[in-house]
Amino acid sequence: MANKEFKVPPVAFPSAGNPGGAAPNIQQRRMPTPPFQPNSGIPFMSFDIGSATKSTSSGPIYTGPSMGGGGSANFDDEEPLLDELGIHPDQIWSKIRSVLNPFRVNHTVHKDSDLSGPILLYMAFCLFQLLARKIQFGVILGWIVVSSIFLYFVFKMLSGRTGNFDLHTCTSVVGYWLLPVVYFSALSRFFLPIERVNCLSIASIFVLGAMKGSAGLVVSLADGGDEHRGLIAYASFLIYTLFSLLVIF
Template sequence: MEKEFKIPPVSFASAGNPSIGDPNNQQRRVPRPPFQPNSGIPFMSFDIGSAAVSTSSGPIYSGPGIGGGSVNFDDEEPLLDELGIHPDQIWSKIRSVLNPFRVNHTVHKDADLSGPILLYMAFCLFQLLAGKIQFGVILGWIVVSSILLYVVFNMLAGRTGNLDLHTCTSVVGYSMLPVVIFSALSLFLPQGGFLGISIAAVFVLWATRASTGLVVSLTDGGDEHRGLIAYACFLIYTLFSLLVIF
């Protein structure tokens, strides 16, 4: 025996008003998507035809050198020259300090800080390899030493003193080369003891003679106070050597 199922009648609303024809569903509404972009907003509308026309009309940006022609980079100076870093000049100054008995002071007339910063970084690197983190200490001592030598010389020379702080910092920095070499050798030599102190004394005297000769040669009237200038330089580089020893 077949079982019959009762199917409720289906009513279709008219196209004009969905509520007509179904009195039980007066609040029925046509479903809409959750978001419909407003075509009136320019940046939310996208038309392939208009985009093709706008891109083919011309370049978006035509700055200086783009629309007028190609830029010639052959006339530009090298980057190191623009930054004031001259490797040949730095190497000449470093090589002049290597011979403490014949220091060429003519190459040190144009003072710079690129070479001293390079030697400072090398000194800090060798100290770091020895297990000593002394970046701030070394930088502070370089600044204080430069100011000390500047004040001492100008007090001795009086009104005739012509040593400026920039030249003094350059001289102190380049004369640190023996101390930097000593810090590199200390990685392979025993620390402390009579041998270590003797080797440190040799490099301190080397740096003292080089810095004293440069200060006397680059200034007027410095030869009269060579002993006092050498004493101040000796104290400066002794402090740096103590950092290496201890």
């Protein structure tokens, strides 16, 4: 059996004096290039600070929102801070004016219940009590919470499932009709005599006004409470009698 010969092409290595490699007609083995090199097939972007400065010097650079006249339009579109917090001074003032006359209460302004006005009246009541050397911040706040829950459960037990009176609206009603008691606290501190008999007789006027106004407001804001007006008025009478006793004693 004859041996078969294979022709192997010669391999030429570049010499030290010829860095360019061998002649073009001689095949040369190509060594793989490492990645991310300028002559590789993968695109690579280099960052040069000098070239970036030259390229951006000819055009405008965006540095964020302008604080000049153009940026002021964004602040004009935003709502005031009191509106974002849910405090509307015009609405509070209109509700307070409607409470001034318990015989002619504007029920439409109280449909949107809020707690900003009751908190304001609560602070005024505590301030007048503080001027009378009575520190009752926690007592008054606790009685407001308990009174609102009490009136809410009284109405719910009377109306059943037909009533649409929630606790938030009940707290708003109780807080706004605290205004007659605040008046009585201011008058007893500055104008009224110290005798408790006279204070009781004058306090009954403010309590009856608050009772009538709050009962009528509860009946008008809720459905199914007209037939239970007397019992709701009695619960309101108990609530504002307690607040007036804080002023007297």
